[in-house]
Amino acid sequence: VNTLVLGEYSAQRGISAATLSCITAAKALGGPITLLITGKDCKQVANDAAKIADVSTVLVADSPAYANPVAEGLASLLNACQTKGSYSHIVGSTSALSKSALPRLGGQLDVQPISDVISVKSADTFVRPIYAGNALSTVRSSDKLKLLTVRPTAFDQAPRTGGSAKVEDAPAAAPPAANDSKFVSSQVKTSDKPELQSARVVVSGGRGVGSAQNFGIIEALAAKLNGAVGASRAAVDAGYAPNELQVGQTGKVVAPDLYVAVGISGAIQHLAGMKDSKVIVAINKNAEAPIFQVADYGLVADLFTAVPEMTQKL
Amino acid sequence: INAEYMGVVSMSGLRVLVGVKRVIDYAQKIRVRADKRGVETQDVKMSINPFCEIAVEESVRMKEKGLASELIAVSIGGPASKDVLRTALALGMDRAIHVETAENADIQPLAIAKILKKLVEKESVNFVLLGKQAIDDDSNQTGQLLAGLLQWPQGTFASNITLNADKSSATVVREVDSGLETIDVSIPAVVSADLRLNEPRFVTLPNIMKARKKAIDTVEVGSLGVDLAPRLATVSVEEPPTRKGGKVVASVDELLDKLRTEAKVI
Numbered sequence: 001v002n003t004l005v006l007g008e009y010s011a012q013r014g015i016s017a018a019t020l021s022c023i024t025a026a027k028a029l030g031g032p033i034t035l036l037i038t039g040k041d042c043k044q045v046a047n048d049a050a051k052i053a054d055v056s057t058v059l060v061a062d063s064p065a066y067a068n069p070v071a072e073g074l075a076s077l078l079n080a081c082q083t084k085g086s087y088s089h090i091v092g093s094t095s096a097l098s099k100s101a102l103p104r105l106g107g108q109l110d111v112q113p114i115s116d117v118i119s120v121k122s123a124d125t126f127v128r129p130i131y132a133g134n135a136l137s138t139v140r141s142s143d144k145l146k147l148l149t150v151r152p153t154a155f156d157q158a159p160r161t162g163g164s165a166k167v168e169d170a171p172a173a174a175p176p177a178a179n180d181s182k183f184v185s186s187q188v189k190t191s192d193k194p195e196l197q198s199a200r201v202v203v204s205g206g207r208g209v210g211s212a213q214n215f216g217i218i219e220a221l222a223a224k225l226n227g228a229v230g231a232s233r234a235a236v237d238a239g240y241a242p243n244e245l246q247v248g249q250t251g252k253v254v255a256p257d258l259y260v261a262v263g264i265s266g267a268i269q270h271l272a273g274m275k276d277s278k279v280i281v282a283i284n285k286n287a288e289a290p291i292f293q294v295a296d297y298g299l300v301a302d303l304f305t306a307v308p309e310m311t312q313k314l
Numbered sequence: 315i316n317a318e319y320m321g322v323v324s325m326s327g328l329r330v331l332v333g334v335k336r337v338i339d340y341a342q343k344i345r346v347r348a349d350k351r352g353v354e355t356q357d358v359k360m361s362i363n364p365f366c367e368i369a370v371e372e373s374v375r376m377k378e379k380g381l382a383s384e385l386i387a388v389s390i391g392g393p394a395s396k397d398v399l400r401t402a403l404a405l406g407m408d409r410a411i412h413v414e415t416a417e418n419a420d421i422q423p424l425a426i427a428k429i430l431k432k433l434v435e436k437e438s439v440n441f442v443l444l445g446k447q448a449i450d451d452d453s454n455q456t457g458q459l460l461a462g463l464l465q466w467p468q469g470t471f472a473s474n475i476t477l478n479a480d481k482s483s484a485t486v487v488r489e490v491d492s493g494l495e496t497i498d499v500s501i502p503a504v505v506s507a508d509l510r511l512n513e514p515r516f517v518t519l520p521n522i523m524k525a526r527k528k529a530i531d532t533v534e535v536g537s538l539g540v541d542l543a544p545r546l547a548t549v550s551v552e553e554p555p556t557r558k559g560g561k562v563v564a565s566v567d568e569l570l571d572k573l574r575t576e577a578k579v580i
Contacts, residue, residue: 107427132449181498190492
């Protein structure tokens with residue numbers, strides 16, 4: 001076993017929490033762990049990454065080409081790393097980046113990837129949710145190389161300190177093909193608020209919140225709890241909250257210590273994204289809402305009085 | 315690189331291939347089989363995968379705008395997969411190819427992508443639209459695998475697709491973790507549809523009648539010469555742990571008290 005982890009980071013938060021979870025998953029596989037850091041002017045990030053416990057090598061691909069990488073370029077870089085390092089496993093988190101690049105590499109290397117791993121049984125056997133988490137499938141891979149994306153909430157974060165990995169330049173990728181996609185722009189909101197997928201507290205609003213303006217009461221409660229804001233699909237479809245806040249089967253999967261579902265009925269597709277939270281609170285005026293069946297504490301109340309009251313009393 | 319299919323985009327419009335998967339309907343309750351080999355599919359309502367339906371709708375809009383010349387729906391599966399192809403035809407696809415397998419055959423995404431590659435080549439397709447994931451195995455891989463096999467560019471998780479005038483590229487807005495990203499994807503390409511790419515139209519009765527006249531070609535999967543062997547053996551399929559919920563509190567004060575003293579999360 002010899003694992004390469006695709007690292008991700010941001011300017012505000014450094015190495016992402018999801019990448020730290022990947023390191024823990026890689027540790028469960030056994031064998032040395034190499035962490036790939038890509039980006040423009042990313043040497044400092046690479047030096048920080050070298051301190052992560054259990055990482056033995058950090059590979060740095062420092063180039064303007066990786067400032068906003070497209071899947072084609074990233075898959076090509078991973079391919080070059082694989083040629084040089086002959087890894088047994090390549091691991092990324094279930095981020096948009098990994099979900100785009102790792103299966104592409106699978107197509108190039110004739111490997112059937114394994115998505116959204118929640119448990120490592122052995123170096124070739126993994127558990128993953130299917131049917132929106134309504135069943136858990138244990139699969140054994142017969143591929144020589146295993147390409148995994150892992151669900152960050154299912155693995156603890158590796159400590160950011162305690163390691164002393166060697167830092168090396170990543171092998172050069174093949175030059176970009178003429179038909180590679182080209183990055184144009186990103187409409188990404190940077191915020192100093194906790195990140196949805198790694199926040200200790202998440203407060204989510206649903207259709208019951210009624211409007212984008214009313215979402216302010218969700219934000220106020222989240223801010224008081226130093227938490228992140230989430231939303232159900234219905235709330236996003238109705239335009240109350242942006243796409244990236246959607247929690248559920250096709251959105252983000254979260255598992256905070258405290259999840260507060262406000263005005264959310266609890267469709268199975270939503271439950272898929274939050275039912276592994278430690279404590280679930282549901283606030284809904286409809287006592288029959290299915291969300292109450294999974295909530296540790298249910299409050300049948302008008303959210304427009306209960307949520308501001310909660311914010312005020314905290 | 316398969317030079318034959320590079321840059322052969324005709325001015326008359328794109329030849330678009332759309333994948334259509336038959337899955338357990340999203341509103342059905344999932345039951346794990348007693349033998350733990352899978353989930354119960356007997357007497358369960360089946361439908362077109364919602365993301366595939368969005369891909370179908372997007373291709374139909376491309377044709378309506380004069381950007382596509384032929385829309386081909388493909389489904390890979392047992393005899394019942396013809397049902398979802400009928401739906402796709404009623405939504406506006408021109409014709410359909412049913413790649414027939416044994417009922418409930420375990421054809422995994424890599425093999426699906428290899429089958430699609432064969433059809434892309436056979437049908438001189440230059441634009442592939444797939445759903446970003448199927449709501450049964452939730453793999454989210456087929457589009458990327460196919461793009462990797464074809465060495466075509468890819469635009470995953472698309473929430474908007476705009477073809478440029480000469481159809482040599484498309485501007486794709488993608489849903490990424492912290493917002494949206496816009497990329498330029500040269501054509502031929504593989505694009506996968508996210509939830510908010512469009513809202514599929516309803517199937518109307520006249521269109522269902524019209525769809526009956528459209529052709530569904532059946533191709534026996536074995537005739538394509540593709541390695542179909544599963545790379546992943548299913549060891550077991552089990553129920554997830556269930557939560558013990560249902561406790562009700564009477565007031566905000568009681569809720570805050572429980573969160574402080576019992577759950578100790580605030």
